[in-house]
Amino acid sequence: KRKFTYDMVFHSTVSNADLYNNVAPNILRAFLNGYNATVLAYGMTGSGKTYTMGSEANVEDLQSGSLSERDGLIPRFVADIFTMLGERKSSSEKSVMQSPRSGNVQASVASSSSLVDYKVSASFLEVYGEAIHDLLDEDRQSLKLREDSKGEVFVVGLSTVPVINDAEAMGILNTGTMNRTTAATLMNCTSSRSHAVFTINLQQTTRGSEGVDITTTSRLTFVDLAGSERMKKTGAEGERMREGIKINEGLLALGNVINALGDEERLAKGEKVHVPYRQSKLTRLLQDALGGNSQTLFLACVSPSDTNASETISTLQYANRARNIRNAPTRNVDATALELQRLRALTSVLKCELVKQRFHGDSTTMSSNPENERMNESVVDPNDIGVVNEQLMQREDVVAYINMIEEKVSTLSSSAEFDHALATTPSMMPPITTPSAPNLTSGSMTQLSSVKRFEDLHAISRKKLLSQQSTTQSAHREDECSNTERKSSFRGHATLSSVEDFQNDEYEEDMNGY
Secondary structure, three states: OOOOOOOOOOOOOOOHHHHHHHHHHHHHHHHHOOOOEEEEEEEEOOOOHHHHHOOOOOHHHHHOOOOOOOOOHHHHHHHHHHHHHHHHHHHHHHHHHHOOOOOEEEOOOOOOOEEEEEEEEEEEEEEEOOEEEEOOOOOOOEEEEEEOOOOOEEEEOOOOEEEOOHHHHHHHHHHHHHHOOEEOOOOOOOEEOOEEEEEEEEEEEEEOOOOOEEEEEEEEEEEEOOOEOOHHHHOOOOHHHHHHHHHHHHHHHHHHHHHHHOOHHHHHHOOOOOOOHHHOHHHHHOOOOOOOOOEEEEEEEOOOOHHHHHHHHHHHHHHHHHOOOOOOOOOOEOHHHHHHHHHHHHHHHHHHHHHHHHHOOOHHHHOOOHHHHHHHHHHOOOOOOOEEEHHHHOOHHHHHHHHHHHHHHHHHHOOOHHHHHHHOOOOOOOOOOOOOOOOOOOOOOOOOOOHHHHHHHHHHHHHHHHHHHHHHHHHHHHHHHHHHHHHHHHHOOOOOOOHHHHHHHHHHHHHHHO
């Protein structure tokens, strides 16, 4: 007996609706939250991969408003994506229109954000042999793979079509399916002769409580692999045989990548493993799905026939190794806007805490107005960080104090006091012992009345110190390099700084040996 471990196992009698309800929620939630996701179907020819993925679904099913039993994962994902995006957009608009006012003013760093706008686009390609074709392009020219500065692989010239509803997305899927290469074999009358990749791109703009717009991008990729086949069973000859050989070569390269990523012995020892992504264009396209920035669902489709027992065991082993792969998905968000939102939320929290510390429990302030004292003692809780009673924030003395802070910040930003405040700001980084570095460890923060201003001044002072330190270190490295070159000329070995010197030195050593 052979044992295999999987997350879920489904009987052949399970419907596509039940399969979707079990596997879709986590993938769909990750995609809508800004993470890349991939759904990949693998198996022998005729095992039901295309039927499970739903690549041949009809647009009429979505236009009628109800999905049929034969519709697979893709049309169900597409329908739920637009439904959930519409619900998020409408709920955000309602919350903005209502704008309920609560009794407390709370500055929460992890506050819920509202969906301002979203854009959806789709693309469809096939990998035929080692050629990549755009299924939405009638010319079917071979496209090239490139890698951008972030290390992400993309297809040059691939058409991406904007879509506004699920019917348009399924129309793109149907158009590409009609252009996909298929042929009849002894095991399947409509056998896929290429690997198909259907991608949905989502760009969302959300707005937090601080009014900062953050853009997140995510990608949901559906991969319908061509089935592995044996020539004796398929009866392929001529062009069909050459297609089958290319299909098996691509799947073999994919298996090598899975073996390298799922090698438990090497991973346990902490050894570095070479992953042969560049062995095939298929593996380059799936680099994010296998060990990269994506949450991946691997569907292994097997045949219930006993005549295909060897192919079934091979597929089970394939999937068992793929389960050992550990991806590292990250949220695709603009880091600058996200940091700006965090700093604004931090400023709001610290401003609330400053008001609480100054006006809560101050005998000189509360003695003149007993009503303020009763309000502070009954409502304001010192343990609630970032929460201040709204009535306290509307008091005249509190409003006047906040206005004084804002005026001081404006004055420091546009006057000569800015340089004086920078010089008297205590440094929060370790002192740098260089001759040209000024001493910023002494002094007091008497000129600063705002925590946000302190953070800005500290960032500027840190940038100046790092710049001076870099200049000093560069001078030291130049002196060391010159000393090293002088020493290497006496030793006579290749510790030189240029290609010409290395070649001349190597020639002298060869002549000495001769």
